[in-house]
Amino acid sequence: MPYIKRDQNHQIIALFAEPPSKDAEYLPSSDIDVMGFLNGNPADQHSIQFLTSSDFELVRVLEDLIELLVDKNLLLFTELPIAAQKKLIRRRNVRQNLNVTGSLMIDDNDIL
Template sequence: MPYVKRNHEGNIIALTSVKDSDDDEYLPTTSPEVVAFLGMEPDQDEALRALRESDSELARVAEDIIQVLIEKQVILFTDLPDAVQQKLVSRQKLRSLLNQEGTSLLNEDDLL
């Protein structure tokens, strides 16, 4: 994505996720023409991408902090809301499964 439709002057007039005709041209979403058509400044686009990428990293940081607090007995696992407990247990099981299969998401220095 996206395929671009151009007018007779060569300007982008529409973006689609599928190629509708032989005239449609594929451009990467980071293309300056696509960014301009969507009305986003290139800096905004880059900032949004970086923010999305940091979301998973921040989730891992929060997980590690919770683990450290539990290990140091600052909080009890049972002090956490049920939904949080379930998510943490689920993620630990997934990591354990991946580690058993030899596919580790963790670096050697990572907690958990």
Template sequence: MPYIQRDLNGNISAISMKSGPEFSEYLSPTHPQLVSFLDNYKNVSHSLAALEESDMEFVRITEDLVNTLVAKNVILFTDLPEAVQQKLLAREKLREQIQGERNESFMDDGEAGVF
């Protein structure tokens, strides 16, 4: 039983399964305004998930860019703020650890596998 809250323009701004002071108006689950609100919420949720996924990709791009600039002596690693240095070093250590674990999973009885 969806109860809704409306904004100043009369649009649905929130829904609740329980009635209350701010959720006093009941709408049928098939009411067009409620269906539209839920569709919009679903679209926003998908967009947020896509943005979050692209954020992780962008972090890796930025990290690679910093590594390239340092490798080409455009900047010195020590020119970066201490907090940035620590985060980059921590990520590098995690990647090395993961790579080491991946390599071990390709081993058979201590011998290197054929690739």
């Protein structure tokens, strides 16, 4: 839970465990600027930001990969830990519900 001090260029120059003043800025320790300061290289902030934003995309890739391996009988779904099975099932159900309710397709029999 760091409190920060910035320079004129809005770069972090110091971190504090306690607020050094009443108007001290607080940032979570997972903030990109804080992590860049702790790593000692502000250029790393872009790499950290990329990794953070691509995590969601990678999760979907992993889900699709698991589904493909199960479909090809290269992996038994029951071999996965129970917690992983529950999460994958829940995500699949939510995605299916979104596809059904979010469909804008109209059949020939539908009346507008």
